[in-house]
Amino acid sequence: MSRRIIVPFGPQHPVLPEPIHLDLVLQDERVVEAIPSIGYIHRGLETLVAKREYPEYVYIAERTCGICSFIHGMTYCQGVEQVMNLEVPERALFLRTIWSEYSRMHSHLLWLGLFADAIGFENLFMASWRLRESVLDVLEETTGGRVIQGSCKVGGVRRDIPGETLECMVRDLEGFERDFKEIANVFLRDESIIARTRGVGVLSHGDAYHLGAVGPTARGSGVAIDLRKTGYAAYGKIHFKPVVETDGDCYARCAVRVKEVFSSIDIVRQAAAKIPEGEIEVKPKGNPNGECFSRAEQPRGELVHYVKGDGSRHLVRSRIRTPTLTNVPPLVKMLAGCELADVPVIVLSIDPCIGCMER
Amino acid sequence: MAFFEMAKTAILTTLKSPATRRYPAVSAKVTAISRGRVTIDPARCISCGMCMRKCPSGAICVVKDEKTWSVDRLKCVVCNCCVEVCPAHCLTMETGYSPSMTVHEGIEVVQITYVKPERPPQKGAEEKSGQGS
Numbered sequence: 001m002s003r004r005i006i007v008p009f010g011p012q013h014p015v016l017p018e019p020i021h022l023d024l025v026l027q028d029e030r031v032v033e034a035i036p037s038i039g040y041i042h043r044g045l046e047t048l049v050a051k052r053e054y055p056e057y058v059y060i061a062e063r064t065c066g067i068c069s070f071i072h073g074m075t076y077c078q079g080v081e082q083v084m085n086l087e088v089p090e091r092a093l094f095l096r097t098i099w100s101e102y103s104r105m106h107s108h109l110l111w112l113g114l115f116a117d118a119i120g121f122e123n124l125f126m127a128s129w130r131l132r133e134s135v136l137d138v139l140e141e142t143t144g145g146r147v148i149q150g151s152c153k154v155g156g157v158r159r160d161i162p163g164e165t166l167e168c169m170v171r172d173l174e175g176f177e178r179d180f181k182e183i184a185n186v187f188l189r190d191e192s193i194i195a196r197t198r199g200v201g202v203l204s205h206g207d208a209y210h211l212g213a214v215g216p217t218a219r220g221s222g223v224a225i226d227l228r229k230t231g232y233a234a235y236g237k238i239h240f241k242p243v244v245e246t247d248g249d250c251y252a253r254c255a256v257r258v259k260e261v262f263s264s265i266d267i268v269r270q271a272a273a274k275i276p277e278g279e280i281e282v283k284p285k286g287n288p289n290g291e292c293f294s295r296a297e298q299p300r301g302e303l304v305h306y307v308k309g310d311g312s313r314h315l316v317r318s319r320i321r322t323p324t325l326t327n328v329p330p331l332v333k334m335l336a337g338c339e340l341a342d343v344p345v346i347v348l349s350i351d352p353c354i355g356c357m358e359r
Numbered sequence: 360m361a362f363f364e365m366a367k368t369a370i371l372t373t374l375k376s377p378a379t380r381r382y383p384a385v386s387a388k389v390t391a392i393s394r395g396r397v398t399i400d401p402a403r404c405i406s407c408g409m410c411m412r413k414c415p416s417g418a419i420c421v422v423k424d425e426k427t428w429s430v431d432r433l434k435c436v437v438c439n440c441c442v443e444v445c446p447a448h449c450l451t452m453e454t455g456y457s458p459s460m461t462v463h464e465g466i467e468v469v470q471i472t473y474v475k476p477e478r479p480p481q482k483g484a485e486e487k488s489g490q491g492s
Contacts (some may be wrong), residue, residue, distance in 0.1 A: 052415055059415040059438045123369050130378045137388070144392040144452075150438050158443075159392070182368050190364040 002028050007340070011040050015118045015344035018354035022347070026340060034335035034343075036328055042358040049307075049318035054080055054288060055154050057315065061305070064320060065356035066147055067110060068298045070103045072305075072320075072356075073152040078232060079294030079307040080154045080315075084284055090234070092156035094275040097234040098166075099139070099149060099157075100296075101264040101271070106135040107299035108257045108264075109180075111351045112187060115254060118348045119196045127183050134176055138169055156281025170272045177265050184258045197250040201334040201346035204248055213330040214323045215301020216260065217350050220253035222246040227297035238270045250349040257351075260299075287311050298323055300351045324350070324357040389454040394437045396457045399428050401472045403449035410441035410450060429468040432457045 005026050011019030019040040025033040048060050061076035062069045074096050081088055113128035136146045142161050143149040151158045161169075187193055203213065208221035218225050219242060226242035228235040243259040245252035288309030296303050301323030308317040327350040334346050380388065389395070406428075408421040418434035419441060421427070442450045 053413075056413055056415050056440060059436070059440060063436065121365075123365055123372075127365075127368055127372070133378065140393055141390045144390070144394045144439065145437075148436075148438075150394070185361075186364045186368070189361045191362050 004032065009034075009343060009347075013344070015348060016352075016354075017114065018352065020347075020352060020354050022335070022343075024335070024340065024343065029340050031335050031338050031340060031343065034332050036332060038328070038354070038358060040358070041355055043355075045359045046318045046320060049315045051314070053313040054309065054315050055284070057318070058153055059150065061318075061320075062148055062150060062152070064359055065322070065353055067107045067353060068103055068300065068303075068356070069147065070099050070143075070149045070152065071296055071298045071303060073150070074100065074233070075294050075296040075303050075305040076307065076318075077152050077154050078296065079292045079305045080284075080288050080309075082292045082294065083288040083290040083307060083309055084154075084286065086155050086282055086284055088156055089279040089282060090276050091160070091278045092280045093234040094271050095157050095161060095280065096152065097238070097271045098161070098268055098275075099143065099151060100233065101267045102135055102139055103149075104264045104299045105261050106132050106139065107351075108261050109135065111257060111299075111348075112183070112254070115345075115348050116187075116193075118344045119193060121192065124183065124186055127186075131176065131179055131183065134172070138172070141165070142169075153281065155284045156279070158281075160280050166272050166275070170269055173265050173268060177262070180261060180265075184261070187254055187258050193254075194251060196342075196345060197254060197349075198247075200250045200342050201338055201349055202247070202249045203330050203334050205246070207333050208248065208330060211329040211333055212326045213301075214326050215298065215351075216243075216253050216256040217301065217327050217330055219244050220256045221248035225302070227295055227302050230295070232296055234271060234274075235267075237274060238267055240267055240270075250345055253349045257299075287313055288315065291317075300324060300353060300356075301327065320359050322353070322356045322359070324353045327352070328357075387456075391454070393454040394439055395453045395455045396432070396437065397430060397435065397441060398451050398453050399430075399469050400449045400451070401428065401469050403447050404428055404471045404473050405447045405449075406471055406473075407446060409444050409446060413440050413444045415440060426471040427468050428471055429466055431466045432460075433463065 007024045007026055009022040009024050010016050011021045021037045023035040024031050045060055045064055049057055058073050062073035064072045109128050109132035113125045116124035139149055140146045143151040203221045205222045208218045208223045224242050224244045240263055243256050243263055245255050289311035291308035294305045304321040306319035307315055309315045331350050338346055406421055406423045411419045411421045416434050416436045418431045420429045439452055442452050
């Protein structure tokens with residue numbers, strides 16, 4: 001039996017967009033154990049809640065993550081609105097749904113590109129990111145920001161999408177869907193992708209459930225948890241099924257994300273068809289006094305914002321639990337027993353967002 | 360399972376024009392509401408300091424005595440908060456980004472030229488001080 005050695009993986013590694021460190025205990029080329037350590041980019045965003053007034057903290061909540069920023073802002077606003085018993089206008093809820101789904105599409109396309117890059121499929125990486133640009137263009141046109149949208153506020157949204165722009169968006173989705181189908185076929189059917197992903201990093205249904213996996217990581221293992229089904233924003237009025245795969249390997253997690261892009265396109269279409277006319281915001285009166293756990297489905301999984309107010313302009317406590325943090329224990333489980341060469345693919349398969357995780 | 364699944368997309372890409380723009384020869388894509396950089400109309404600023412208080416990143420500094428309004432371009436996160444809260448509507452969000460810089464010279468100081476903000480309610484006094492300045 002050969003000697004065990006420890007190979008450090010990260011925090012700087014070509015495949016990692018953000019820093020996380022893993023100590024890989026190897027026996028020959030096989031990983032026996034992976035020991036993660038985090039904390040390289042902690043920014044202390046939660047503490048800032050005491051220094052910024054609660055309406056301005058939305059800007060900070062949004063900047064927790066550069067990819068799913070809209071959903072961070074929305075979840076925080078939902079929490080404060082619940083504490084203050086604010087009734088958000090229906091149109092604002094639909095607009096939030098539309099922007100959330102565009103965020104999901106752009107996040108998944110970003111991940112698909114990175115995943116292709118990790119596999120070494122440069123052409124597919126470029127093709128995914130070219131498509132992602134068209135989603136970002138829509139976000140910029142409707143909110144003013146490509147990546148940090150800044151369109152959510154306590155009590156509603158800052159901007160409305162005019163009817164003709166909404167029609168134009170839905171029309172453009174047809175071309176987008178057609179182009180994405182071609183890329184999706186490559187991800188789902190191509191020989192080289194399947195060779196790198198099928199049977200790699202398997203997470204069983206039981207492990208996914210007990211280790212607290214969320215989002216596509218859980219759904220790839222057959223755990224049908226999708227918080228959008230709880231009906232926050234306008235999801236209660238939209239028909240969709242959570243995308244679930246049962247294999248639990250990297251291919252399944254990739255397939256979940258590919259299919260979720262199609263599901264998002266469908267949700268945007270339904271929301272655009274059902275969106276009512278009316279106000280887009282209500283003015284909050286008074287200050288939040290109370291506490292609330294607000295949950296939403298990010299592209300990476302379940303996001304929790306805890307807010308606590310004492311009746312002043314500043315909240316007392318904010319706590320953000322991001323999906324990547326809960327996906328780290330399943331990642332450690334997936335890595336045990338894999339080949340060293342598969343580690344980058346497995347690490348990427350949980351869609352790690354470290355900046356988000358460390359806040 | 361399929362082979363050469365990417366071939367069609369890849370070949371078509373070579374026939375199409377590039378997806379990226381030849382910046383700066385071709386200007387960057389902006390929309391009417393794109394957030395690029397904050398600018399101030401110094402003739403309308405009443406030095407209330409609202410933008411400074413509400414700025415989430417603490418990039419704006421208003422000194423009432425010296426009548427200056429300054430913004431640190433490297434701290435500004437272009438969130439549009441100052442533009443929304445400004446009671447005098449003197450701040451605007453331009454669509455073009457601030458140019459990149461090689462040394463830290465991001466703090467831009469603007470001299471506020473609006474004189475005597477208390478003037479409008481007292482009509483008589485306004486004329487007198489207007490002659491003086």
